[in-house]
Amino acid sequence: MKIGFIGLGNMGNPMAANLAKAGHDVTGFDMADVDVAGVTMAASGAEAAESAEIVITMLPNGIILRAVGDEIIPAMQSGAVWIDCSTVDVDSARAVADQAKAAGILAVDAPVSGGIGGAAAGTLTFMAGGSDAAFAKAAPLFDIMGQKAVHCGESGAGQAAKICNNMILGVTMIATCEAFALADKLGLDRQKMFDVVSTSSGYSWTMNAYCPAPGVGPESPADNDYQPGFAAELMLKDLRLSQQAAESSDADTPMGQAATALYEQFVEAEGGLGKDFSAMLPRFEKRGRS
Amino acid sequence: MKIGFIGLGNMGNPMAANLAKAGHDVTGFDMADVDVAGVTMAASGAEAAESAEIVITMLPNGIILRAVGDEIIPAMQSGAVWIDCSTVDVDSARAVADQAKAAGILAVDAPVSGGIGGAAAGTLTFMAGGSDAAFAKAAPLFDIMGQKAVHCGESGAGQAAKICNNMILGVTMIATCEAFALADKLGLDRQKMFDVVSTSSGYSWTMNAYCPAPGVGPESPADNDYQPGFAAELMLKDLRLSQQAAESSDADTPMGQAATALYEQFVEAEGGLGKDFSAMLPRFEKRGRS
Numbered sequence: 001m002k003i004g005f006i007g008l009g010n011m012g013n014p015m016a017a018n019l020a021k022a023g024h025d026v027t028g029f030d031m032a033d034v035d036v037a038g039v040t041m042a043a044s045g046a047e048a049a050e051s052a053e054i055v056i057t058m059l060p061n062g063i064i065l066r067a068v069g070d071e072i073i074p075a076m077q078s079g080a081v082w083i084d085c086s087t088v089d090v091d092s093a094r095a096v097a098d099q100a101k102a103a104g105i106l107a108v109d110a111p112v113s114g115g116i117g118g119a120a121a122g123t124l125t126f127m128a129g130g131s132d133a134a135f136a137k138a139a140p141l142f143d144i145m146g147q148k149a150v151h152c153g154e155s156g157a158g159q160a161a162k163i164c165n166n167m168i169l170g171v172t173m174i175a176t177c178e179a180f181a182l183a184d185k186l187g188l189d190r191q192k193m194f195d196v197v198s199t200s201s202g203y204s205w206t207m208n209a210y211c212p213a214p215g216v217g218p219e220s221p222a223d224n225d226y227q228p229g230f231a232a233e234l235m236l237k238d239l240r241l242s243q244q245a246a247e248s249s250d251a252d253t254p255m256g257q258a259a260t261a262l263y264e265q266f267v268e269a270e271g272g273l274g275k276d277f278s279a280m281l282p283r284f285e286k287r288g289r290s
Numbered sequence: 291m292k293i294g295f296i297g298l299g300n301m302g303n304p305m306a307a308n309l310a311k312a313g314h315d316v317t318g319f320d321m322a323d324v325d326v327a328g329v330t331m332a333a334s335g336a337e338a339a340e341s342a343e344i345v346i347t348m349l350p351n352g353i354i355l356r357a358v359g360d361e362i363i364p365a366m367q368s369g370a371v372w373i374d375c376s377t378v379d380v381d382s383a384r385a386v387a388d389q390a391k392a393a394g395i396l397a398v399d400a401p402v403s404g405g406i407g408g409a410a411a412g413t414l415t416f417m418a419g420g421s422d423a424a425f426a427k428a429a430p431l432f433d434i435m436g437q438k439a440v441h442c443g444e445s446g447a448g449q450a451a452k453i454c455n456n457m458i459l460g461v462t463m464i465a466t467c468e469a470f471a472l473a474d475k476l477g478l479d480r481q482k483m484f485d486v487v488s489t490s491s492g493y494s495w496t497m498n499a500y501c502p503a504p505g506v507g508p509e510s511p512a513d514n515d516y517q518p519g520f521a522a523e524l525m526l527k528d529l530r531l532s533q534q535a536a537e538s539s540d541a542d543t544p545m546g547q548a549a550t551a552l553y554e555q556f557v558e559a560e561g562g563l564g565k566d567f568s569a570m571l572p573r574f575e576k577r578g579r580s
Contacts (some may be wrong), residue, residue, distance in 0.1 A: 152486060192447065201500070245578060246475075253468045279474065
């Protein structure tokens with residue numbers, strides 16, 4: 001299958017390479033000068049898109065997504081499929097999908113979870129929005145680049161699912177970290193804390209699969225000096241998207257708002273930039289009640 | 291075994307009945323005039339405690355616990371065991387344990403999770419603090435009244451584990467509810483939301499085992515018009531205990547603090563009293579961004 005792939009950064013690069021390795025004919029484009037194993041490079045996004053049956057984009061934000069849409073939609077063939085794997089605001093995802101549909105293109109928004117490791121290993125999870133026909137055409141590629149794809153609804157539903165999930169995740173991580181720091185001060189052993197909470201009503205992915213306390217629970221970034229993993233600034237990006245969506249849809253999200261403010265402070269003023277998002281635990285360890 | 295049981299309310303009553311049913315010789319006392327199947331009633335706490343090998347208390351708060359301690363410790367035999375199953379502040383738990391130890395009594399703080407249903411069915415979880423010797427003597431009774439007991443450390447560690455767990459739980463419930471309400475406003479189907487989050491990094495007991503959305507996930511209070519279950523005012527009690535502990539130990543718990551304020555508002559001003567703590571979802575459904 002002829003695939004165009006636009007946006008070959010940390011995530012897009014290994015995703016495109018996995019498609020090429022599976023035997024697809026992949027033409028790539030990136031603003032930066034990059035090499036991707038098995039991928040032919042084009043001189044522009046439009047050139048990568050023009051003869052492709054499927055175009056995949058992996059871009060940093062909604063503004064760039066809209067600009068790329070303006071460039072590639074006129075170049076794409078009617079009946080082709082556009083899978084956007086970027087994590088962007090719901091409004092931008094819906095706007096470019098509408099624009100694509102008006103040009104006879106099948107559009108899927110399909111943000112991922114699983115990070116750079118998952119992109120390289122082909123174990124990403126895709127949260128997809130779009131018509132049944134568009135999802136059906138995208139599904140075989142999701143199988144190559146990832147291990148799970150959930151069809152969440154119409155255009156924008158993939159982005160909505162991702163930001164709702166990650167808003168819960170950001171809040172739960174902070175709650176887990178502040179609870180560990182409280183337990184420390186109350187003299188409760190961290191292993192005991194893990195044993196109780198991971199098997200009780202406080203359990204979560206954050207506690208059970210990604211425990212922020214070094215040496216406790218399964219191997220996680222905490223055991224590697226909080227090297228990401230999932231960087232704090234990427235959590236902040238997703239939390240900001242959740243608050244943007246909450247504002248534009250008039251939804252009350254006090255916990256999401258508080259988590260956004262805390263990650264903002266952590267990334268911008270407290271040395272969190274470049275650290276895993278679970279490094280909230282050493283942050284809380286050092287603090288007294290404010 | 292001769293057991294004294296003081297505090298025979300909604301929780302204590304079925305717990306004492308289960309001990310009597312298992313063949314123990316149980317003498318009970320409560321300020322209210324109650325009947326408990328198989329239990330002989332005494333005229334005072336001291337009378338229920340004086341000849342008991344093990345005394346169990348199930349009381350509403352730390353102030354009452356301290357008063358009961360003052361009454362029963364002088365009455366109890368040296369070498370007897372006092373298991374306090376109340377959920378109280380860590381400071382009170384440690385104070386009465388110290389007082390008991392000074393009188394030659396083995397003390398265990400053992401707050402429970404599992405609610406009235408778990409008390410009746412004998413499926414409670416105990417989070418216990420105290421010496422190895424004290425825990426070993428209490429363990430056979432935990433087996434009758436519950437299905438799991440975790441020895442969390444020295445005196446107070448049981449209370450610490452419970453409030454840390456329930457602080458995470460309260461925060462996670464609100465985050466899950468506000469995320470469902472946001473998903474609604476973004477047009478994301480609730481079943482799809484559950485399918486994604488319950489199998490992704492946003493999973494938690496709140497989402498997976500006690501889903502606050504009616505008709506989604508396993509049977510929960512949401513499917514029974516938010517009848518508790520775990521009442522919002524009991525969650526508020528535990529959140530307040532967590533904040534009391536955070537204040538007295540100088541721990542920074544911004545999410546726990548925010549959750550306490552939201553449950554306070556919900557219980558005292560928004561009709562949450564008597565509803566399950568997952569009724570935060572209908573609360574958020576009705577609200578716009580504040």
